[in-house]
Amino acid sequence: MILLRAIFCQFFALALVFITAYWLPIFHNPIVFLLAQCGMAIAGSFLLHQPKWWIPIHLVFLPSVFIFFTLALPAWLYLIITLVLILIFWGTVRGDVPLFLSSNEVTHAVAGLLQQEQAKHFADLGAGVGSVAVPVAKLFKNINVEAWELAPIPWLISAWRGRNVSNYTALRQNFFNSDFEKYDVVFAFLSPAVMPAVSEKIKREMRSGTLFISSSFPAPDWKPESIKEMDDLRRTVLFCYRID
Ligand SMILES: C[S@@+](CC[C@H](N)C(=O)[O-])C[C@H]1O[C@@H](n2cnc3c(N)ncnc32)[C@H](O)[C@@H]1O
Known part of the structure; x- marks a missing residue:
């Protein structure tokens, strides 16, 4: 549509x-x-x-x-450019989530929250090129970081960036097919279109006391425990939800 x-x-x-x-x-x-x-x-x-x-x-x-x-x-150039764009913006054409990258401020804020939560398992739902997941994995060797990404080229870049980071896994899979039960902290920067389904899955699967951080888009009908405003170009807002 x-x-x-x-x-x-x-x-x-x-x-x-x-x-x-x-x-x-x-x-x-x-x-x-x-x-x-x-x-x-x-x-x-x-x-x-x-x-x-x-x-x-x-x-x-x-x-x-x-x-x-x-x-x-030449015609083949159109084909290559179209293919590359499709491999980068995989889901955008379907209308769900485009590729936008989080700022360093967001990464620092997420790192602070991971430290505060003493997390051992962290997931970035739709990790893009690993802007948040890779630095966090490098910073905290004791945290298992899973970066879920569907789009082939961003996933490839994320996997390459994390190739020597032993606690980092780049998964080219749909995070809706995963089980969130093991994660202490989950981060997502997606789009309003998918937030109802994502928050429903989070509430159903994450353990009580764990933390869900949604960048830019609030989860519908859910009161955040805290809201953090970033001093970055986009004035990003992080909505932090404690699981009951
Ligand atoms: C806005 S970008 C965020 C990238 C990264 N998390 C960051 O903060 O820089 C959202 C990414 O989520 C990916 N994505 C959307 N739906 C997904 C799904 N169901 N499973 C895995 N990845 C998904 C998109 O391909 C896109 O690269």
């Missing part, structure tokens, strides 16, 4: 700009045309309440098509 809405925004913006170009000759300038199309696609995305990560996609989509056609690049 999210993908269909994004395609609609692209085509609707394209149609509007074509119609406007009929009356306004300035739109015959390719740069004006592209800027207007991107702007309208982004406006449409806002109006349809699309997740924010579609904005950069709308911004680069038509300009990239334009560049590729004007440079007359």
Whole structure:
């Protein structure tokens, strides 16, 4: 549905700009045309309440098509670029979780919480390239760190970064197929779309007294034990939930 809405925004913006170009000759300038199309696609995305990560996609989509056609690049290059993008943004096209990386401030805060909790088993649900999981595993050799990641390229980078870290495991698996029972602390930076299912699984499987940290997106209908505001670019908020 999210993908269909994004395609609609692209085509609707394209149609509007074509119609406007009929009356306004300035739109015959390719740069004006592209800027207007991107702007309208982004406006449409806002109006349809699309997740924010579609904005950069709308911004680069038509300009990239334009560049590729004007440079007359070989067809295999399109294929390779598309494949690489699919291998990086695995789940985004389905509309669930894009790849965004946590800041160093988030990693430090998670490390502090792990120390405070005296955790022995830690999981990052959707670990991306291991921005949180790898430094934490290097810092605390006594903590077993499991980094769950579905997207092939981020998983590969995470596995490579942690290749010499004995207490680090990069799993290319869907974390919904795992059992959270063994973890003392679980960290997730996902998206509002999956938070209901994730928090339900956390409540069902994590042991009483353990801690769930959700970056940026609160778990619905669950009061956090504490909320930590980061001093990073995104002003990230960490929602910390104690399991009953
Ligand atoms: C926003 S990124 C967060 C990356 C990393 N945790 C960080 O904080 O820098 C979310 C990642 O979760 C991954 N992901 C989403 N759903 C998943 C699932 N069910 N199982 C494993 N990985 C998943 C996505 O591929 C994406 O790389």
